[in-house]
Structure formats: structure tokens, C-alpha cells
Amino acid sequence: MAEHEHEHEHEHDHEHGEEEHEQELDEATADRQREYLRRRALAQIRQYPDVALRMSAREVTEFDEFLVQLVERLHELMHEAQGVGLAATQLGVLQRVFVFQPDPDEPFRAVVNPRLTLDETEKETEEEGCLSLGDVRVPVERATKVVLEGKDPNGEDVRYELDELAARVVQHENDHLDGVLTIDRTDPENRKRALGALRPQPTFA
Numbered sequence: 001m002a003e004h005e006h007e008h009e010h011e012h013d014h015e016h017g018e019e020e021h022e023q024e025l026d027e028a029t030a031d032r033q034r035e036y037l038r039r040r041a042l043a044q045i046r047q048y049p050d051v052a053l054r055m056s057a058r059e060v061t062e063f064d065e066f067l068v069q070l071v072e073r074l075h076e077l078m079h080e081a082q083g084v085g086l087a088a089t090q091l092g093v094l095q096r097v098f099v100f101q102p103d104p105d106e107p108f109r110a111v112v113n114p115r116l117t118l119d120e121t122e123k124e125t126e127e128e129g130c131l132s133l134g135d136v137r138v139p140v141e142r143a144t145k146v147v148l149e150g151k152d153p154n155g156e157d158v159r160y161e162l163d164e165l166a167a168r169v170v171q172h173e174n175d176h177l178d179g180v181l182t183i184d185r186t187d188p189e190n191r192k193r194a195l196g197a198l199r200p201q202p203t204f205a
């Protein structure tokens with residue numbers, strides 16, 4: 001889902017040292033490289049209105065090498081696309097698997113056959129982006145606390161108690177496994193606006 005916010009605060013000093021100038025050039029090169037990787041990853045992620053995004057994924061029954069490779073690929077693409085989560089359906093793989101990493105300083109997690117229990121007592125509405133919906137961001141109401149249970153890629157049971165952004169991300173990714181997108185969960189006005197932005201533009205050749 002939503003990208004990490006990259007905040008660059010450059011001090012604009014009139015007396016740049018040579019070293020500082022070189023460092024800025026390095027940063028610019030690194031930014032270009034990150035942008036290249038982001039676009040390359042997005043090109044491998046199914047984009048709306050790809051039919052795979054509307055399909056329900058099946059329970060995973062084989063904890064095999066294919067699953068391990070799928071999780072590696074999900075992790076790599078999520079990272080390169082600067083996302084905080086990615087579901088297998090977004091790669092056209094109809095298996096109930098997603099990865100998430102709401103905090104870049106914490107390790108990513110992969111959950112197979114996830115089951116979510118929402119604490120319905122508190123909900124919050126925030127804007128969500130999606131790696132399959134281009135620049136579209138729409139407000140979505142989500143439970144602020146969830147319990148996520150399932151298996152890790154080795155078939156071991158996992159259980160996470162999550163709140164705030166992590167809770168939001170796993171609800172978003174779990175929706176992907178049922179073919180549900182943010183545009184289905186937002187209010188009618190924002191849905192209309194989003195669908196307008198997602199409509200293919202006519203090309204005049």
C-alpha cells in the first residue's frame with residue numbers, strides 16, 4: 001500500500017564545501033537509482049483494472065520452495081516499489097500470502113493463510129495509497145487494532161497483535177486476497193473521483 005514518506009530537508013547554505021557538494025551529487029544519484037527501481041518494480045505489479053486484482057486467492061496447501069520464492073519476490077518488489085505491504089494477487093498469483101513492513105527499521109513479515117480479527121471498538125479514517133492504483137489515494141475507515149494469525153512460509157503458526165499503521169496495512173493486504181480494493185471501501189464521492197483518475201486516457205495517434 002502507501003509509500004514511505006521520504007522527507008528530504010536540505011539546508012540551503014550559500015557556502016558549500018567541496019565535500020558537501022559531492023555528497024549532494026551522490027544523494028541525487030541515489031535518488032535517481034531508487035526512482036528507477038521503484039518504476040521497474042511497479043511495472044511487475046498488476047495495475048488496475050487487471051482482472052487478477054478482483055480475484056479471490058486460494059488457501060496455500062504446500063509449504064514448498066515455490067512459496068519461499070514467492071515470499072522473496074514479494075519482499076523485494078515491496079521494498080523496491082517503496083511500499084509497506086504487497087499481496088500475492090498483485091503479482092497475479094492467487095495464493096493467500098502477503099508481506100508487510102510498516103516500519104522500515106523493523107524486519108518485514110510474511111503471512112500465509114492469514115486470519116484477521118478486528119477490534120471493532122475503535123476505527124479511524126486515513127488516506128491509503130496502493131501499489132496497484134497508481135497515484136490514487138482515498139480515505140478508508142479501518143479498525144485501529146487487529147490480531148493477525150496464520151502461518152509463516154515454513155508452515156509455523158504466527159500471531160501478531162497490531163495497531164495503528166501496521167493494523168491498517170494488514171487489513172489492506174488481506175482485502176487484496178479477496179479481490180477488494182481501497183476504492184470499494186471509500187465513500188461514494190471519493191470512489192467517483194478515483195475511478196475518474198483510473199480511467200484509461202484516450203490516445204490520439
Ligand SMILES: [Zn+2]
Pocket residue numbers: 001129130131132172176
Ligand atoms: Zn494495495
